[in-house]
Amino acid sequence: SQTIHQWPATLVQPVGSPLSLECTVEGTSNPNLYWYRQAAGRGLQLLFYSVGIGQISSEVPQNLSASRPQDRQFILSSKKLLLSDSGFYLCAWRQGASTNEKLFFGSGTQLSVL
């Protein structure tokens, strides 16, 4: 069966510090991978998605970047965190692009930038 791992679960970082959040998927190959951010328990904002190794599409210009060094690994990074980067970060995967394909989410990382 497929599983998605996301860590850490919580993170408190000072302003100006770097960030690296990692997400890995097991039990599937060539998944579409996504990073979402959710502010204050509300809607999900798509940050990045990837359809293959080294292929990253950015949805919102901001202080963050993403990389996909391996098929089932997706990393969210920042060189210098801002206060506005605080939020709940969710990694997700999806097998294909058909209309019935659903997103499987990780358990999220609660990031607080102080």
Place this chain on the structure above:
Amino acid sequence: TQLLEQSPQFLSIQEGENLTVYCNSSSVFSSLQWYRQEPGEGPVLLVTVVTGGEVKKLKRLTFQFGDARKDSSLHITAAQPGDTGLYLCAGLNSGGSNYKLTFGKGTLLTVNP
């Protein structure tokens, strides 16, 4: 950018009541999905609707996709405290990239015992 508007934003009801939440857009979607999210966890898919006018039932939950595939509703009958959570609708772009799901801001439902 395709936007999904969900209403109401917040809903607090008593156990046993019925409720309906809405998901509306001016854009057409290939399909629309409903997710439920509990605090500190990722959203979990409830249903996918694909055909205009489609109605799907999941126990006490009834989902409907509008005829024009621009809107959807979720009706819960005899709500229970276990139904408490954030309900999110998500639309798959029509005519564009099939890789992106656009999410609404959600309806936060609280069912009081």
